[in-house]
Amino acid sequence: MQRTHLHDEDQQVAAVLDHEIRRQSEGMELIPSENYVSQAVLEALGSEFTNKYSEGYPGKRYYGGQEFTDDVENLAIERAKQLFHCDHANVQPLSGAPANVATYFAWLEPGDTVLGMDLGHGGHLTHGHPVTYISKIFNFVRYKIGNLETGEIDYDNLRAMALEHKPKIILAGFSAYPRSYDYDKFAEIAKEVGAVAMADMAHIAGLIAGGVLPNPFDHGFHIITTTTHKTLRGPRGGMILSQGKVGNPLKKPEKTIENLPTLIDRSVFPGFQGGPHMSNTAAKAVAFGEALKPEFKVYAQQVLDNAKALADELMKLGCKLVTNGTDNHLMLIDTVTSWGLTGDVVETVLDRVNMTLNKNGIPDDKNPPYTPSGVRLGTPAMTTRGMKEDEMRKIAQYIRKAVDHRDDEGTLKNLQQEVKEFCLQYPVPESHG
């Protein structure tokens, strides 16, 4: 993209941006929540829509001049509904965390209970971590992985907890869980206790949109929250999808499951946010358009195939993976069992050879979050750059080599050069088909 104005008018920011662009192209991006958007998404994101205030919803705004903001928001909404097979989409949440908070407030009263995944077993901060404000407002109780060898959730225990705690929301979703859920079981338990079934699909939305992982809506869920970056490969942002009757957001509806779409709209605005970021909405529309193309299904399948190849090769090289493999795009290496090293040490060694991943806790971790017992990695970003199974095996070998030679300056330096040249063979694509 030509950025002549930036280079002419602010050399300092331009220089830093140039460095970041270079870092992204010369590095191996393995953080499972990251990806590369198309230039079309970047252009929409950097567009004149950022100049516009548009509080409210299409056809019901609080400012004038909304002909085109309405058009672009409606495009984003219609495409999202088509991608995820649902009655309603609120595309205004500024990111994944605000989408979750707005959803809680749409349905819960202070003190109400949410049954979510244990944070140490892969749940997200916004599922009630004690450091969050929402944990002081709502009561979060947690289910766990029942079998750490297979990763299966203990559904009998989930049901027993639901019967005991009477949650208003049962929440399926994770940011560090390499396996699949049985959505039917979640929905069945939610129905039994009269709870709303909510899925936070931030990590896997692209894999659901691409049709390679099941869609919770096909199994009786009421709400899906998600980010629009990560596997969905759009701009940083959030979205709330729901089933039910779409009503007038200006009128307060009765609090029923049927009215969730309108309750959610009113919770996002005016309940929680002010003006939506319309350039971001435009970029979401573009990304959803890309995700509706047949090429996106190919990408989504390759993300899964690559994760399997990477996991298999890592295990062949002696790595202990949490749950011994993966069903999605991510995996966790138990670095303490594998190499006697904490995750932060492994993250730092890999940084030195241009490979980026993140330290991460493992289930029931005995080490603290800043020096945890594992690392988390995944395949979306490098799949976007065109890598396939052979390249995944090579990545596993690079990881092993870097860790083995972590005290050998010379080897690390050579390896960094090799990784860089390898990455440059797979340029960041400008277009996604």
Ligand SMILES: *Cc1c(COP(=O)(O)O)cnc(C)c1O
């Ligand atoms: C990433 C993520 C979020 C938060 O998204 P942000 O855009 O960082 O606010 C919420 N839930 C889950 C499960 C996530 O993985």
